[in-house]
Amino acid sequence: MKIFGFPLSPFVRKVLVATKEKGIDAELIPSNPNQPDEAFLQASPFRKIPAIQDGDFRLADSTAIVAYLDAKYPDAPLLPADPQTRGKAVWFDEVADTILIPAGAPIVVNRFLYPKIFGKEGDEAAAVAAEEATLKPLDYLEGVLGNGGWLAGEFSVGDIAVASAIKTLGYTGWQLDNSRHPAMVDWYDRVCARHAWQAAAEQEAAVFASLGG
Ligand SMILES: N[C@@H](CCC(=O)N[C@@H](CS)C(=O)NCC(=O)O)C(=O)O
Structure with missing residues (x-):
């Protein structure tokens, strides 16, 4: 999985920490929203960091990404069941x-x-x-x-x-x-x-x- 972003952003850090809590292998691709490349733009239509690419699935927004990760990798849940x-x-x-x-x-x-x-x-x-x-x-x-x-x-x-x-x-x-x-x-x-x-x-x-x- 690729994570587009820069970890000074608290939103990007949220996703990075979430992947590590779950033991997901993720590659951080340093991405500047002001100098977007094509791969980043495809994942983040409004040029916001973070965004992810997981195979051919792309998603932006830290909250949406954590919801996706929690559904796909339910171990070490970050969205409690109750x-x-x-x-x-x-x-x-x-x-x-x-x-x-x-x-x-x-x-x-x-x-x-x-x-x-x-x-x-x-x-x-x-x-x-x-x-x-x-x-x-x-x-x-x-x-x-x-x-x-x-x-x-x-x-x-x-x-x-x-x-x-x-x-x-x-x-x-x-x-x-x-x-x-x-x-x-x-x-x-x-x-x-x-x-x-x-x-x-x-x-x-x-x-x-x-x-x-
Ligand atoms: N709700 C979004 C907020 C993302 C966001 O605002 N990221 C900032 C960096 S901290 C950004 O990409 N700013 C660039 C811009 O607005 O052009 C999330 O949770 O991911």
């Missing part, structure tokens, strides 16, 4: 994708992408405002994790998606505040200790190293 737990797993995936990532994006853009990749000055005021905006979803997640465990009750795509968002923010020097979000710090440490997460992190580091980053 209806309520599954609903919650998808909910936390969506909290990451539609609330936390958009709230934190100006931090990544203005403190990492602009100054470190594109060589232009970031808007620090926008980054500070985004730090404030991330507090609402982080406070909510802290409340959910107050009793320990995983977000949906069992380890799921929700944990991978939220942790992927946190890792991308970490490229800017941002980190979870242990005094405000201690349960999240503990949970994130547990996600990072997973074998699949560590394997994906090694692959991610290798991709950055190959680009001189």
Whole structure:
């Protein structure tokens, strides 16, 4: 299976970690949405990363891809069988994708992408405002994790998606505040200790190293 994308993207990392949780052999094809090649475009009609090619089957969108992987490789389920737990797993995936990532994006853009990749000055005021905006979803997640465990009750795509968002923010020097979000710090440490997460992190580091980053 081929995964098109770049692992700085939390959406791409979600798919990479999901393949490793399931022991799927997947090749990461570094792909830039702004300089798409034909194979990537065939898999991702709207030029978004990630996308996959599995034989002659092509699919874009991290949530759709994880749903496909979970159906095709049911071992190590990321979408739990119990209806309520599954609903919650998808909910936390969506909290990451539609609330936390958009709230934190100006931090990544203005403190990492602009100054470190594109060589232009970031808007620090926008980054500070985004730090404030991330507090609402982080406070909510802290409340959910107050009793320990995983977000949906069992380890799921929700944990991978939220942790992927946190890792991308970490490229800017941002980190979870242990005094405000201690349960999240503990949970994130547990996600990072997973074998699949560590394997994906090694692959991610290798991709950055190959680009001189
Ligand atoms: N809902 C999509 C979001 C994917 C997405 O927005 N990816 C960003 C990178 S983080 C992208 O491809 N941006 C390029 C663009 O919008 O042109 C998913 O879950 O995969």
